[in-house]
Amino acid sequence: MPSSNPADAPLKMHTDAFVEADALYFSCYGAQVGILADAVGVLPALLDRLPPHATISDAPVSSCTYQLRLTEATPDSPHCTLSLGNTTLVDNVPLTEGLNRLVSSLQVAVSCHAQNYLFVHAGAVVWKGTALLLPGLSHAGKTTLVKALVEAGATYYSDEFAVLDDNGRVHPYARPLAVRDEAGQVTHQPVETLGGVAGTKPVPVGWMLALQYERGAVWEPTPLSAGQGALRLLENTVMARTRSEDALRIFGRVMETAQAWQGKRGEATQTVAALLHLLEAGG
Template identity: 25%
Template sequence: MTSTIRVGLAGLVVDIALRDEPATALAHVIFSRFPTVAARDPCLRLELVGDGADQFALWREGSPVFTATCSADAARLVLAEVIHAFASHCTAIPLLHAAAVCGSHSTILLPGTSGAGKSTLCARLDNLGYACVSDELIGISDPCHVLAFPRPICLKPDADRVLSGIIQDAARTGRLLRSDEALVLSPRTALPDPVPAPCAIVFASYAPSEPQGLQPISKAAAVVRLMGSVANARQLPDHGFEAITNLTRTVAAYSLNHTSADDGAKAIRALIPQSKAALDGSNVIVSQSAAP
């Protein structure tokens, strides 16, 4: 049995040939929240083969890339290939190394480096009913349009110490892949279509020894910090500067030191308007426009 799944972002497509039932089942876990993409010339061709439920091999453009002895590690490595392809080939818009969560009417962007706690915050907020737009990569097609990369939430293996109830529930309901290297958690909250416009940018940092708090930062500081999160800066003529500047002119930015996932999620929830009327009455200026 052979099938092909197409994963798209910002006009780019990665084709993944699935050679058997285990490969198809794993791809469904990884990409079930992605929208259907029309056939077009791909920027990358991958081939995934399974040998039972926990032995996988991946080929890139006909050459072997890896073998993995569990589905969680295979999922993580497939996603890394797809992300690298998009970051290497996207010349149209900035792709941010960032997480994002949304309510019904607005989105919070969470840029940051690995270890900042983005995925842990996404898992906690997903459990509270806020959709995970991505825990790793998002596209900004104009100041108010977010392109989702809705992969499963990829957590470090020790995350179950702070998310024990969430991890246990995910395992019980078949939403968790586990290995010694990672926890791969399928979100429980549906992603709205389209993704709402952003209402805030939050630079979150897990800092248990620092004072906790959410503080507004200047537009200039937000630009500097966001420029460090542009995954495809080398592919853009101005490294994404104009788009990032326009984003910070439109959307307020904050820094957040949090000492726990619960406290961080509480601070982020306070920024998400609970109704369209609340959003319209805020001092955040948004506009609606279509993705390219």
């Protein structure tokens, strides 16, 4: 893998038969992922964009293998097709776009194939020794709230996935925060650039807050029962259907220690002040 610049990659025309010229294998939380390319020089660009805590593997073992093939011999605009198994994810798109799609998909693949860990779609920070989970789907404002909490002194664990082990503890998935500006453009900001630090150790969950952003909303969260809290986690669980037994057991353990709340929230800075007040008051 001699070059890290995709634009420098040797180009070749697409043919039906995929001929592997380069390969990259990594593992992350037990998920083993492979990326095959039909040209050398493309994959090095991915090395610093792999999911957090990924470990490069020498062994060509994977439960999930991507194929990246270059499709156009235009030197100024290399294109590619990305596939996973028999599914084409993007077809003949600019290489940069294809790599962005791959980077995004790798995180999904890790969340699906993780072994012994359960991925819940949630922001996660640690405040005074216990984790705070903020479950929510896309565009629920998780990153905004996580960022504000980190700026207030919380330890960063994730803006995307709460990674839970069998004891219900949350592990770091400290990818750069995907901060969206008002125009909807996403920039990836390492937590250190925000003056924050990423956690390194598993931590028990103390709080689960299912908050929904609404402009001008008044902060009036209501407590949830343990079962309701577990349901809020389950509805954001990546493999809720195939790993339902694991999910129930793990969430049962999470809710042994966690307080669960739900409600609407307004702007992040105001929410953080109110939220930290709630935490300090012990609920």
